[in-house]
Amino acid sequence: xxxxxxxxxxxxxxxxxxxxxxxxxxxxxxxxxxxxxxxxxxxxxxxxxxxxxxxxxxxxxxxxxxxxxxxxxxxxxxxxxxxxxxxxxxxxxxxxxxxxxxxxxxxxxxxxxxxxxxxxxxxxxxxxxxxxxxxxxxxxxxxxxxxxxxxxxxxxxxxxxxxxxxxxxxxxxxxxxxxxxxxxxxxxxxxxxxxxxxxxxxxxxxxxxxxxxxxxxxxxxxxxxxxxxxxxxxxxxxxxxxxxxxxxxxxxxxxxxxxxxxxxxxxxxxxxxxxxxxxxxxxxxxxxxxxxxxxxxxxxxxxxxxxxxxxxxxxxxxxxxxxxxxxxxxxxxxxxxxxxxxxxxxxxxxxxxx
Amino acid sequence: xxxxxxxxxxxxxxxxxxxxxxxxxxxxxxxxxxxxxxxxxxxxxxxxxxxxxxxxxxxxxxxxxxxxxxxxxxxxxxxxxxxxxxxxxxxxxxxxxxxxxxxxxxxxxxxxxxxxxxxxxxxxxxxxxxxxxxxxxxxxxxxxxxxxxxxxxxxxxxxxxxxxxxxxxxxxxxxxxxxxxxxxxxxxxxxxxxxxxxxxxxxxxxxxxxxxxxxxxxxxxxxxxxxxxxxxxxxxxxxxxxxxxxxxxxx
Ligand SMILES: Nc1ncnc2c1ncn2[C@@H]1O[C@H](COP(=O)(O)OP(=O)(O)O)[C@@H](O)[C@H]1O
Ligand SMILES: [Mg+2]
Numbered sequence: 001x002x003x004x005x006x007x008x009x010x011x012x013x014x015x016x017x018x019x020x021x022x023x024x025x026x027x028x029x030x031x032x033x034x035x036x037x038x039x040x041x042x043x044x045x046x047x048x049x050x051x052x053x054x055x056x057x058x059x060x061x062x063x064x065x066x067x068x069x070x071x072x073x074x075x076x077x078x079x080x081x082x083x084x085x086x087x088x089x090x091x092x093x094x095x096x097x098x099x100x101x102x103x104x105x106x107x108x109x110x111x112x113x114x115x116x117x118x119x120x121x122x123x124x125x126x127x128x129x130x131x132x133x134x135x136x137x138x139x140x141x142x143x144x145x146x147x148x149x150x151x152x153x154x155x156x157x158x159x160x161x162x163x164x165x166x167x168x169x170x171x172x173x174x175x176x177x178x179x180x181x182x183x184x185x186x187x188x189x190x191x192x193x194x195x196x197x198x199x200x201x202x203x204x205x206x207x208x209x210x211x212x213x214x215x216x217x218x219x220x221x222x223x224x225x226x227x228x229x230x231x232x233x234x235x236x237x238x239x240x241x242x243x244x245x246x247x248x249x250x251x252x253x254x255x256x257x258x259x260x261x262x263x264x265x266x267x268x269x270x271x272x273x274x275x276x277x278x279x280x281x282x283x284x285x286x287x288x289x290x291x292x293x294x295x296x297x298x299x300x301x302x303x304x305x306x307x308x309x310x311x312x313x314x315x316x317x318x319x320x321x322x323x324x325x326x327x328x329x330x331x332x333x334x335x336x337x338x339x340x341x342x343x344x345x346x347x348x349x350x351x352x353x354x
Numbered sequence: 355x356x357x358x359x360x361x362x363x364x365x366x367x368x369x370x371x372x373x374x375x376x377x378x379x380x381x382x383x384x385x386x387x388x389x390x391x392x393x394x395x396x397x398x399x400x401x402x403x404x405x406x407x408x409x410x411x412x413x414x415x416x417x418x419x420x421x422x423x424x425x426x427x428x429x430x431x432x433x434x435x436x437x438x439x440x441x442x443x444x445x446x447x448x449x450x451x452x453x454x455x456x457x458x459x460x461x462x463x464x465x466x467x468x469x470x471x472x473x474x475x476x477x478x479x480x481x482x483x484x485x486x487x488x489x490x491x492x493x494x495x496x497x498x499x500x501x502x503x504x505x506x507x508x509x510x511x512x513x514x515x516x517x518x519x520x521x522x523x524x525x526x527x528x529x530x531x532x533x534x535x536x537x538x539x540x541x542x543x544x545x546x547x548x549x550x551x552x553x554x555x556x557x558x559x560x561x562x563x564x565x566x567x568x569x570x571x572x573x574x575x576x577x578x579x580x581x582x583x584x585x586x587x588x589x590x591x592x593x594x595x596x597x598x599x600x601x602x603x604x605x
Contacts, residue, residue, distance in 0.1 A: 300410070305446040308406050309456075309512065310434035310463035319459065323450025323495075 015099040017070045023088040029081045037072035037103055072103035072132075077112035077142070086334060089118045093128035093156065104134040108142035108170070115145040117337060120152055122181075128156035130181075133163070140168025140194065147332055148174070151344045152181040154209055159185035166226075168194035175331055176203035179344050182211060189218040192226035192257070200229045204325045204341075207240025207272065208348050217261075218247040221254035221287070228258075233328055234265040235321045236272035243275040250287040258288040265295045266321055318349040356383040358422075359551050360405075360520055365416035367397075367404045367576075373414070374400045376576035382520070385549040387565055389556060391587060392573030393595040398555045399443055401573070402524040405553075406440040407433045420520070434464055437519030441509035441526045443555075448496040453508065454478060456496050457515050464516050481514045484544065486537055502529040510541040521545055522553045527561040539564035559591050574603055 022036055073089060091100045106116065122128035130152065138144050150158050158181040164172040178184050190199040199219060207213050219228035228248070236242055248259035265274055280289045298320050306316035322345060332338045360382040367375035374397045382388055392398050404411045405418065407430040418425050420436055428436070448456065458474045478492055485507055497505050506526050513521050523542065527535050539561055546552055546565075554561065562584065570586040571578045579602040580586060590598055
């Protein structure tokens, strides 16, 4: 199933996004750089910081975004520095600012730690367009948590690429929440390059109306004893379509590494389409790759049990879906954002005829 | 004379094209306790599910009348709102939803009234104490990892909270130890004391000793073949269903 047409790849040119999107007021520890991205200024400094330590990862969308971005942040964490408060980035596209092409670069030096939340919304009825790339470089023992929440309007399009490079015992933890927009592309690639590098990717998605969702998650194990974990929970209703590709790739040298991939999707209507393509590539013998997937309707007995307690069919289904999302939502370390996600799931359910 | 709460007239029910309930009549007045006994496979759970409105159980003939209204075609949630409650023989596990959240949602749905968080907490705590349940259950996921007995107690907790007009208990006492049976019986009695009606499906007399029922019915092959008092339950207890079948079976 091919659900994304080529039109999304042609980026609008020279459109500014004039709203403030970096919402962080607290004082930062010394040496931390947190700036809006700027072609002339910070990019060069970053090139130097990233220099050679990380292998280049090529992605077809990267050059396009790299040339024409209008937003994004540069975030550098020096050695041993922990930023306790979350870095909040909020894009709210509207009639005057319908386009966000963002490039975010995060460099976490040895044993540094931070959490970044990026929230994408768009005004009702606006044909908003978001395309983004987020690159994270995590050195030994660094720990970076990124939470991305996409809840744009049904008229919007969203395409997001995320790449993580992890050294030594560094760790990148992603939480991806995809609840909106007409077309959603969400790609994550993590390169576990060091000994005992780690990455977790937890995601939920909701497809309603005619939404098309393209998810591709890759964990590329290069270092020995590296550990990755992918956990995805989804729900599809109406005429929504989803394709999920989960790749566990154990390169030469990834001895005794372990990757686990789980994908569960609830199909609420017979009119939805769901494809799941797991891939397990091993160039090394002594590795462990686990894959589990299931796609199915809500169990009739469970539904009846809930309805016998007075919940109408939609409420009962909503409860079961929310319950399946729950373990992922609970990983979002901020109550206000957990509530935002719960409310949006609720709104999506109440909006539709399901 | 007491008002009729539930009337079942010549009910026939098919499950997957097969007739299981084959012409059943039953009348329950307000405040009465009725017992249904019958061997495995005689159709007891089928009757319970049908009364609650399970879509898989198709009424091919007959009428179910609740408070003077024909409810054959009502959905389960609509019946719950009318005041019918079923304590399931096999309660479902719903991971990800806590007992407290679920019950608050259920209470809101059944009553149509918003349940304030604090007021509901208080109500729940009170009902849990009555049933000698540890407070900790409120925060556990609904039935997940509960023992058989804990699930049954949880059904009674739900019944106490939802406060139905008619509670149907499908083998709620099966698999319970004597203490748990006593606690369940007391829970049922508290509902009954408010002049609510109870329909108990059971195999054992232990629960009946506490409840002091008005009627005992014997269900065989989809029909009530005999109605009496406690003496019927004692006869079954002493002589078994085979004897009962030989004595009351109608062909
Ligand atoms: N969901 C179902 N699907 C198929 N057969 C069923 C179903 N429910 C009940 N039956 C059948 O109906 C008959 C009565 O079952 P049940 O009502 O569960 O009996 P009881 O509760 O008295 O033991 C049995 O033969 C059983 O196999
Ligand atoms: Mg049964």
